[in-house]
Amino acid sequence: MAHGSRLKAFPPKKNMTTSSSFPLAVHDLTVVYRDKPAIQDVDVNIPAGKLTAIIGPNGAGKSTFLKAVLDLLPRVAGTVEVFGKPYRQQRQLVGYVPQRASVDWDFPTTALDVVTMGTYGKLGWVKRPGKAEHDLARQCLEQVGMADFASRQISQLSGGQQQRVFLARALAQDAEVYFMDEPFVGVDALTERAIITLLQDLRQRGKTVVCVHHDLDSAPEYFDWVMLLNVRLIAAGPFDSTFTADNLRKTYGGAMKAAIDHFAHFEQSKG
Amino acid sequence: MNLLTDLIFDYTLRNIALGAAVLGIVSGVLGSFAVLRRQGLLGDTLAHAALPGICVAYLLTGSKSPLVLFLGAAISGWVATLVLLRIVRETRIKEDSALGVVLSVFFGVGIMLLTFILKHNDANQAGLDKFLFGQAATVTAEDVNTMTILGVFALLVVAVLYKEFKIITFDPNFAASLGFNDRWLGVVLTSLIVVAVVIGLRTVGVVLMSAMLVGPAVAARQWTNRLEAMVLLAGFFGALSGVAGALISVSEANLPTGPMVILSLTVIVIISLLFAPQRGILWDIKRFSKA
Numbered sequence: 001m002a003h004g005s006r007l008k009a010f011p012p013k014k015n016m017t018t019s020s021s022f023p024l025a026v027h028d029l030t031v032v033y034r035d036k037p038a039i040q041d042v043d044v045n046i047p048a049g050k051l052t053a054i055i056g057p058n059g060a061g062k063s064t065f066l067k068a069v070l071d072l073l074p075r076v077a078g079t080v081e082v083f084g085k086p087y088r089q090q091r092q093l094v095g096y097v098p099q100r101a102s103v104d105w106d107f108p109t110t111a112l113d114v115v116t117m118g119t120y121g122k123l124g125w126v127k128r129p130g131k132a133e134h135d136l137a138r139q140c141l142e143q144v145g146m147a148d149f150a151s152r153q154i155s156q157l158s159g160g161q162q163q164r165v166f167l168a169r170a171l172a173q174d175a176e177v178y179f180m181d182e183p184f185v186g187v188d189a190l191t192e193r194a195i196i197t198l199l200q201d202l203r204q205r206g207k208t209v210v211c212v213h214h215d216l217d218s219a220p221e222y223f224d225w226v227m228l229l230n231v232r233l234i235a236a237g238p239f240d241s242t243f244t245a246d247n248l249r250k251t252y253g254g255a256m257k258a259a260i261d262h263f264a265h266f267e268q269s270k271g
Numbered sequence: 272m273n274l275l276t277d278l279i280f281d282y283t284l285r286n287i288a289l290g291a292a293v294l295g296i297v298s299g300v301l302g303s304f305a306v307l308r309r310q311g312l313l314g315d316t317l318a319h320a321a322l323p324g325i326c327v328a329y330l331l332t333g334s335k336s337p338l339v340l341f342l343g344a345a346i347s348g349w350v351a352t353l354v355l356l357r358i359v360r361e362t363r364i365k366e367d368s369a370l371g372v373v374l375s376v377f378f379g380v381g382i383m384l385l386t387f388i389l390k391h392n393d394a395n396q397a398g399l400d401k402f403l404f405g406q407a408a409t410v411t412a413e414d415v416n417t418m419t420i421l422g423v424f425a426l427l428v429v430a431v432l433y434k435e436f437k438i439i440t441f442d443p444n445f446a447a448s449l450g451f452n453d454r455w456l457g458v459v460l461t462s463l464i465v466v467a468v469v470i471g472l473r474t475v476g477v478v479l480m481s482a483m484l485v486g487p488a489v490a491a492r493q494w495t496n497r498l499e500a501m502v503l504l505a506g507f508f509g510a511l512s513g514v515a516g517a518l519i520s521v522s523e524a525n526l527p528t529g530p531m532v533i534l535s536l537t538v539i540v541i542i543s544l545l546f547a548p549q550r551g552i553l554w555d556i557k558r559f560s561k562a
Contacts, residue, residue: 067444070447070448071447071448072444072447072448088450091448091449091450094448096444096445096448098442098444098445102442102444103441103442104307104441107307107440107441107498108307108492108495108496108497108498108500108501109437109441109496109497109498110496110497114441117438117441117442117445120434120438120446120449120451121449121450123434125435125451126431126432126434126435127434128433128434129434153496169445
């Protein structure tokens, strides 16, 4: 909050904003679903320029957390700040990758058109995308290795290709912090490599990435910060010191062993 | 040839064809968004809900001018929408059941009021029952003017908010994260569907109106993988079936127009489902036999 006045003085300069406060600061966040807390009293500051994983069992509120941060779900309590201000004032600094399964891929449109949607936020109301927007979208498709698929109908893409289209759309948002909901789910090995290369590239450019992630095996390799969540925040911090057996036990309860050994099976059975 | 000259010079026929074409274009365009948003049944509910509005408007004013009746229909369609949203948000009833409940309650009240009006047998009421299945022969120049103004207005709104409608239709969460409020835009889109329903009252009637929203969109989707093309094509299919149905109905001893329009539309839908490249059923058979 101490940075508030300083931020006002230099609002358009992204670098100023980034260096002066957390990309995401959440205080006492509580979200209720049908009288039951889905997220309770979560307090966390996500550091800038890091790849952060949100990890926890099914029903732990991982996606809910992202949606509440993005104002897609009502909060019953708590505040969320993106670079020191409410999300509503900072939309331009935020990129979002929803779960791939959340949309109907039979929608009549092309890969390029979906990526172009990433530019709609900066375009604002009514204004149509033009050559500049389409060029940017093409570049973003190229960054995820999908340049050849620009005019392909999206239902004709594989799951991994669809996921890369979603990532390219987020890139087209040209944001400072990216929130991604399970980007690695159901993708092929090629796409997994492409995504992780992209995340590392974003980090190198000083961007912040927060991913809901379900695979405990790959998490230590991919991420440098972790947030362990099970309705309440169990722990958050640098990966090595936070991703401990003790913390995992607290997050997953008695299912921890199964969680580590057979995570996919565990998720299904809790389903 | 005779029909063609009649279309151009005959006052009644021209009104009928124009009215049906306006209805077809508007319902095709808006139906495309409704179908892609999986809200095909919303149009059905809104159309049935228009009936009590027409009756109440007539009972209150004693007037049958299109503006008064259309306004009544629009208001009760709107009330139905609000009731529907409330049910979905505040109870555990799912949307499909809520649609069914609202449809039957509003339509039931509408039929009750209509019966009441018809039984009271004042000479003025003649023709109100035509709103059930439509009667293109009763379309007047005043009706067509009102329909055209409403239609142009609805199409203008779609043209201005096209990008916004597209993104909330494909990915409402992402759209909301960008600041395009799904709830607000959804209300605008629903209101425009009410406008389409109102335009269709005279020609197609409340009972079959939903087919005019769903049919052209479903047929158009078969032929293209672009939303822009789908919207335009749906407007064209809607106009085609509207005009064809209206003309058949007046040329054959005043058949009700709604069913004729829907039958014409069905022909287009069946052809599209069977023969469209890539998505057509015959195409599938050919592909399988090759493999």
